[in-house]
Amino acid sequence: MPPTHIAVLGGGLTGLSSAIHLARRFPTSKISLIERQDVLGGWVRSERVKLPQIGASVLLEGGPRSLRPNGKSVLELINLLKLQDEVITVPRTAAPAKARFLYIPKSYGSSGPSGLQRIPSSIFSMISSSLASVMLPAILFEPFKKANRPSNISDESVDSLFTRRFGETFARTFGSALVHGIYATDSRTLSVRAAFPAIWEAEERGWGSVVRGFLMPKKKKEMAEQETYEMGNVPDMMRGTSVYSFRDGMETLTKAMERKLQATPNVSITKNAHISGLKLLDNQEMEISHSQSTPIVASHVVSALPLHVLHNLMNGPQNIPLVPHLTKNPTSTVHVINLVFPSPPKDVHPEGFGYLIPRPPDGYPKTSNSFSGILGTVFDSCSLHEQDFPPTEDYYNAASHTKLTIMTGGPYPRPPLPLHLSSSECDVTPPFIWNLLDQLKVQLGRELPDPIYWRIWNNEACIPTLLPGHLDRMEEMKASLGLSSNGGPSDAISRGWRARLAVVGAGVGGVSVGDCVEAGRRVGREWV
Numbered sequence: 001m002p003p004t005h006i007a008v009l010g011g012g013l014t015g016l017s018s019a020i021h022l023a024r025r026f027p028t029s030k031i032s033l034i035e036r037q038d039v040l041g042g043w044v045r046s047e048r049v050k051l052p053q054i055g056a057s058v059l060l061e062g063g064p065r066s067l068r069p070n071g072k073s074v075l076e077l078i079n080l081l082k083l084q085d086e087v088i089t090v091p092r093t094a095a096p097a098k099a100r101f102l103y104i105p106k107s108y109g110s111s112g113p114s115g116l117q118r119i120p121s122s123i124f125s126m127i128s129s130s131l132a133s134v135m136l137p138a139i140l141f142e143p144f145k146k147a148n149r150p151s152n153i154s155d156e157s158v159d160s161l162f163t164r165r166f167g168e169t170f171a172r173t174f175g176s177a178l179v180h181g182i183y184a185t186d187s188r189t190l191s192v193r194a195a196f197p198a199i200w201e202a203e204e205r206g207w208g209s210v211v212r213g214f215l216m217p218k219k220k221k222e223m224a225e226q227e228t229y230e231m232g233n234v235p236d237m238m239r240g241t242s243v244y245s246f247r248d249g250m251e252t253l254t255k256a257m258e259r260k261l262q263a264t265p266n267v268s269i270t271k272n273a274h275i276s277g278l279k280l281l282d283n284q285e286m287e288i289s290h291s292q293s294t295p296i297v298a299s300h301v302v303s304a305l306p307l308h309v310l311h312n313l314m315n316g317p318q319n320i321p322l323v324p325h326l327t328k329n330p331t332s333t334v335h336v337i338n339l340v341f342p343s344p345p346k347d348v349h350p351e352g353f354g355y356l357i358p359r360p361p362d363g364y365p366k367t368s369n370s371f372s373g374i375l376g377t378v379f380d381s382c383s384l385h386e387q388d389f390p391p392t393e394d395y396y397n398a399a400s401h402t403k404l405t406i407m408t409g410g411p412y413p414r415p416p417l418p419l420h421l422s423s424s425e426c427d428v429t430p431p432f433i434w435n436l437l438d439q440l441k442v443q444l445g446r447e448l449p450d451p452i453y454w455r456i457w458n459n460e461a462c463i464p465t466l467l468p469g470h471l472d473r474m475e476e477m478k479a480s481l482g483l484s485s486n487g488g489p490s491d492a493i494s495r496g497w498r499a500r501l502a503v504v505g506a507g508v509g510g511v512s513v514g515d516c517v518e519a520g521r522r523v524g525r526e527w528v
């Protein structure tokens, strides 16, 4: 029998995707989506600002800003929500797809390269690269290094695997920068199996060598199970695309998901609702108390809340079955700072995607002082100039402005934020922004004009750091809910939750937009 009433807790990407797919799968079930804030979409936030000084309208992002076309569940949503005309693509041959940089401060050491360094994209470009001294020996000798994974480990940190296979300098230079750019955390704390399973598996496939493993074909049983996605013509549109976004930013996707849900008769959305409790009733239904009206009683619940928030809900006075590991992982806070300069990109930065900054050799500083803790900078004008008006064909040399985004925080101590978070709220540029501009000038190696617009987004606890052992812990968590590892009901049916509570989201199964949408797509499959 289909569920009578499904409550979806949390209206971020995973909650929205869960509600959309559950409403399709169970058209006769009642579905209630409950969100704490007055907007849906979670960390996805796009803002269009008009800048009359230069006669431009500029689209800025506070969270994720681009997508890769390999995420089939997002391509499917684009098709289902008819967003094809909103998509903008960056071809694989374009500069932002090919040119990515590392910034290595002079203070990191005298022997290696310093300054803005282009990351080579092939073995041939590696030979002439200034990063060759760090990359070439590490990569060329790795296949000849003895297998060295300790037999008693089932997971380790990204830094630990990179150091074992490629050496300490490579691990710190490339591994830490990669982890900054995705998880905004310390690579010495992040689980390699949870964050980069392909690297862990390549080492196994390659008899101890990651490089050999990547060069070898995958065995049949390692190939992902084949899912069918309703993608229509979207894969054709994406041919040759490196990354894509939407003309009006990533909110195009979440707003379209919300509109779709509003138009679906069996779905109700409650915003501004503070959820205060989750209780298991004697008849196996679940009661969700929240601030907006009387409690909701649901036969099935999807929690798309951050795990620590779910933990707090369950820790009330009611006696409910324990769900383990909800508070194990820490989270990273990222400050995202959009800057708009009144000059074309050629006067501000090299053409490309942007740059990442590796971890300092002595580790992260303990206090913020004047050090800004920049993790990396994205050259938004290069990849996303089609979002801005008026359109400029030769945007790099001729656009009226440059937009870029600095990301700070994560493992660095964070200086206090200014009172006002955008230049539209105050006339005086705060020291926080001047300090970042000083750092930016050093990193880009040039003088910069004063920005005509700045905007700070405080993404508090936005990305979970999945600690080593995460995958095993999530199996135990699922088992406690009465779910087996493949998502179906386990024989532990006597457990209180009886597979009627599903826990999904970035803290469980992957932090990318694609992972969140996919998790929502798969949830509740066992409820038929």
Ligand SMILES: C=Cc1c2[nH]c(c1C)Cc1[nH]c(c(CCC(=O)O)c1C)Cc1[nH]c(c(C)c1CCC(=O)O)Cc1[nH]c(c(C)c1C=C)C2
Binding pocket: 062, 063, 064, 065, 066, 067, 068, 180, 181, 182, 183, 184, 334, 336, 354, 355, 356, 375, 376, 377, 378, 407, 408, 459, 462, 463, 511, 512, 513, 514
């Ligand atoms: C708020 C800042 C974020 C940082 N990482 C993420 C966010 C939202 C999440 C993230 N970023 C990337 C991925 C991988 C995506 C994939 O493989 O499909 C994830 C899950 C890659 C990425 N990193 C940066 C960009 C612009 C992208 C493309 C995707 C996106 O737009 O988020 C730049 C970047 N992100 C962060 C930092 C510190 C940084 C530095 C330049 C943190």
